[in-house]
Amino acid sequence: TLMAQTVTGPRPLVLCGPSGSGKSTLLKRLFAEFPDKFGFSVSHTTRRPREGEEHGVHYYFVERPVMEQAIANDEFIETAEFTGNMYGTSKEAVRDIQSQGRVCILDIEQKGVEQIKKTDLNPILIFNNPPTIDELERRLRKRNTETEETLRKRLDAAQVEIEYGLTPGNFHKIIHNRDIDVAYEEFRDFVVDELKKQEAMGVRFN
Ligand SMILES: Nc1ncnc2c1ncn2[C@@H]1O[C@H](COP(=O)(O)OP(=O)(O)OP(=O)(O)O)[C@@H](O)[C@H]1O
Numbered sequence: 039t040l041m042a043q044t045v046t047g048p049r050p051l052v053l054c055g056p057s058g059s060g061k062s063t064l065l066k067r068l069f070a071e072f073p074d075k076f077g078f079s080v081s082h083t084t085r086r087p088r089e090g091e092e093h094g095v096h097y098y099f100v101e102r103p104v105m106e107q108a109i110a111n112d113e114f115i116e117t118a119e120f121t122g123n124m125y126g127t128s129k130e131a132v133r134d135i136q137s138q139g140r141v142c143i144l145d146i147e148q149k150g151v152e153q154i155k156k157t158d159l160n161p162i163l164i165f166n167n168p169p170t171i172d173e174l175e176r177r178l179r180k181r182n183t184e185t186e187e188t189l190r191k192r193l194d195a196a197q198v199e200i201e202y203g204l205t206p207g208n209f210h211k212i213i214h215n216r217d218i219d220v221a222y223e224e225f226r227d228f229v230v231d232e233l234k235k236q237e238a239m240g241v242r243f244n
């Protein structure tokens with residue numbers, strides 16, 4: 039409701055899309071263009087860090103028993119098993135960003151989205167759609183972060199996620215991510231427009 043929204047601040051933004059579709063690339067540009075407006079919800083994961091990834095910045099990298107205990111302690115809004123690893127959004131990660139008056143951005147996969155939809159988080163849902171699975175494979179290979187096995191698992195998951203993502207009603211906005219510059223503009227314009235609408239309804243922003 040309008041009252042609740044006024045009290046809780048801007049709606050979080052969920053960006054979902056197959057691994058390698060370019061979510062992190064879009065977010066990196068958004069954070070660079072608007073350094074004070076948004077904040078990234080730092081997820082927990084049991085996968086190993088990639089080169090350049092920092093604990094507490096890209097993820098909280100934890101061992102599985104630690105994550106399982108935290109889930110048992112009811113510390114998470116949503117959790118999912120994805121290609122053999124656990125991922126999850128902690129309540130604290132979102133609270134952290136919201137307390138700074140920033141728009142909280144979640145980069146999560148499909149099972150997480152389905153759980154978030156059942157909470158009172160009320161996010162704006164965006165699906166980042168790659169041109170083809172072949173192009174997704176090219177992007178993932180070029181990124182050089184996966185083994186043949188994890189690459190295969192990610193591409194298998196992508197089939198299912200694209201079907202869900204393109205099903206009408208599941209997301210508020212679909213970004214067709216072919217050319218990165220075009221995709222970014224579409225993404226940015228949609229997000230900025232959404233924030234303006236909320237501002238017009240009295241939601242306060244940074
Ligand atoms: N529109 C694009 N065209 C070509 N290459 C792209 C495009 N967008 C991103 N890339 C490249 O594709 C690779 C995957 O992009 P990125 O890491 O942003 O994907 P992601 O959706 O965040 O993946 P993951 O879910 O695995 O973290 C990167 O090497 C990135 O530089």
Ligand SMILES: Nc1nc2c(ncn2[C@@H]2O[C@H](COP(=O)(O)O)[C@@H](O)[C@H]2O)c(=O)[nH]1
Nearest residue numbers: 057081117118120125126127145146147150
């Ligand atoms: N349900 C959740 N999914 C998450 C979370 N954090 C990230 N993700 C998604 O996992 C895959 C793989 O990510 P990668 O960093 O290993 O490439 C990708 O689709 C992310 O969006 C989370 O907290 N919950």
